[in-house]
Amino acid sequence: MRRTLRDNGLGIAFGLLFLAMLVGQAFAGQAQYNEQQTATGAEPVSIGRYVTSSPFAVDVVENWQSEYLQFFLYIFGTVWLVQRGSSESKEVDKTGVESDEEQMVGVHARPDSPPWARAGDWRTAVYARSLGLVMGAIFLVSWLAQSVAGQAAYNAEQLGNREDPISWVGYLGAADFWSRTLQNWQSEMLAVGSMAVLAIYLRQRGSPESKPVGAAHGDTSATG
């Protein structure tokens, strides 16, 4: 049990932190929503009503989509783009998808390689892109959910203000949709870019996200 917890600390800890913070977001969001409701003379809502409402849904998934976009772009981008001196980058002369030998696919698979890495046909082609494809798919579905829940939340507000609701396609061109989207995207791009660049000169002892403390600034792709 102790060993299982230690060996899986990252996945377990971040999973639990996610759940705790989602619960926190639900209560803080309900409080904020009810402040607005009271200010406009409307009835406050229960926590059960709030967590099944589109204002809560759009606030959650607008953040999900940007995180998965970030990882999707990072996973695919780092195949082709490198950063000299960064632990986040591979060696600068290794751009691209690399050889079958380096990637241990097809006839170069090891005895313990995943079966789809050994297959050498379409299964290997799919499996070789599976991380990026899944992250990209989660991004697209989250962004779709943001647009659908965002439209519902936007229209509820419109009706409250005695203004006309808009269609889903109309909402895709609305300032509300793009403001929510881009305010999340900009922060993700800054965080990813700064992580790649700051890791050239700064260190975190013991972290695989950093080079070893004594590694030269010019060393690329080292972790420790």
Next chain:
Amino acid sequence: MSAPRILFIVYLGVITVGLIYFLTIGLLGR
């Protein structure tokens, strides 16, 4: 089943259920 495999399934499951849940809320226009 190994702990990493359980974590993998739980993470993908939570994300999938979460996306369906939030998408449904939006589609119902709640």
